[in-house]
Amino acid sequence: MSVAMRGQAKSHRQLNSIALSQSAMKSPLDLSRRLHRLRLAMQDAKLDALLISTRPNCLYLSHLPSSHSLILVLQDKAFFFTDFRYIEIAERSLSHLTVVRISQNGMSEIGEIIQRHRIHRLGFEGRWEFQSVQKLQACLNSTCELVESGRLLRRLRAVKDLQEIRAIEQAQRINERILRSAVRHIERGITEQALQRYIRTQMIALGVEEAFETIVAFGPTSSLPHARPGRRRIENSGLVLIDMGVKKAFYHSDMTRTLGWRIVTPEIRNIYEIVLEAQSAAFEKIRPGISAREVDAAARQIIAAHGYGECFGHGLGHGVGLEIHEAPTLNPNSEDVLEERMVVTVEPGIYLPGKGGVRIEDLVIVTKNGPRNLTRFPKSFVTLS
Incomplete structure (x- = not known):
């Protein structure tokens, strides 16, 4: 890397640090409210404390992204554990959490x-590495039960x-702006x-x-729900x-x-x-209190009634937020129940091997009056030329 490039990289890191600090400080009241909701849930689960280890969940309670942090929530206190790399920004930013510097292992301080x-x-959290759970357990006395x-x-x-x-x-809005530009960019070849x-x-x-690897599929490749873009050209x-x-x-x-x-x-x-009709049927079902699998069934029944039931093999949708796939899930086996202010995708599809596939996906908020569609991009069938 050249000296100029190193200087640019350093400046970029500094700007990122400032941006991260501002993001973390932006709304401490909202973060405190999240802690309050979590403590109520902990009381229902009869937990004295909860140790949070996954990045999305740590980010949810801190607005501070890091590659090494844990949060310990008690009923009257909450601790943010991190190492040397993030300690300065954490101490500056996290007024609602007590910041504790830890070693690379960190379990002894937490214990x-x-x-x-x-x-x-x-x-x-069950997604935590088993080895980390074992290290924590070794730091606890026999009267502490891990749940x-x-x-x-x-x-x-x-x-x-x-x-x-x-957010x-x-x-x-930016996603749709880019899609409109991409559609104008399409040309033969x-x-x-x-x-x-x-x-x-x-x-x-x-x-x-990029939220995930962008899927672009032409012609028969579109029958693959998660097609990977290749060298196929658009022709006639x-x-x-x-x-x-x-x-x-x-x-x-x-x-x-x-x-x-x-x-x-x-x-x-x-x-x-048919896919458009299936999506509309799902929209009619979306409201607080309905099971996610009922919404999935509404779309799936339309597709099956037209004889394409076997050609719709994935779930109808999923939650979107700090992760691109999160709760709730909308599929035939889901046990989730929709609640007001959930944000979910609704994406029925029909896929015909060797011919092509159609999927229409919108992003909606569950409200007491039904879904509020965040997707404004037109859905009427358009033929480009």
Whole structure:
């Protein structure tokens, strides 16, 4: 790396540190409210404390991204454990948490606080590495019971606060702006990979990150729900499927549109209308108190009634927030129940091997009056030429 490049990288890191600090300090009242909701859930689960280890959940309670941090929540205190790399920004930013510097292992410091506060039932996240759980257990006395409690924050994060909804909506607006630009960029001979690169370039230009690997699929490749863009060129006829999302200020967006290119067969046009009808049926069901699998069934029944039931093999949707896939899940086996202020995708599809596939995906908020659609990009079938 050249001296100039090192200087640019250093400046970039400094700007990132400032941005992270500002993000963490932006709304301590909201973060304190999240802690309060978590403590109520801990009381219901009869937990004296909860140790949070996964990055999204630590970010949810701190707004401070780091590669090494844990949060210990008690009923009257909350501790943010991190190492030398993040200690300065944490102490400056986290007024609602007590910041504790830890070693690379860190378990001895955490264990000492747990024993000092006489914790008897300690919740932990099941996604934590087994080896880390063993190290923690070795630092605790025999009277402290470890209880897998990952579901607590899964449920809390599924219901978004107004700050989160604003962030997701802003990400979605940028997502659609980029998609509109990408559609204008399509021309005969362009490859899937070239269109994907163009989309990524636009994301960089607008200062957002790619939420997941952007899917661009032409013609028969669109029958693969998670197609990887290749060297296939768009030629005389077929479909263009684009599934994309951006991440801005930690929060994600997600949408899919399927477009025609020049000549599209009557069968493909027909399945597009079926998918659109299925999505509308799901929208009719979305409201607080309904089970997620009932919403999935509403769309699935429409597709099955037209004889394409076997061609819709994935779930109808998922929650979106700090992660691109989070609670709730909308599929035939889901045990989730929709609540007001959940943000979910609704993305039915029909996939015909060797011919092509259609998926239409919108991002919606669950409200007491039904879904509020955050996706404004048109859904009527469009044939490009």
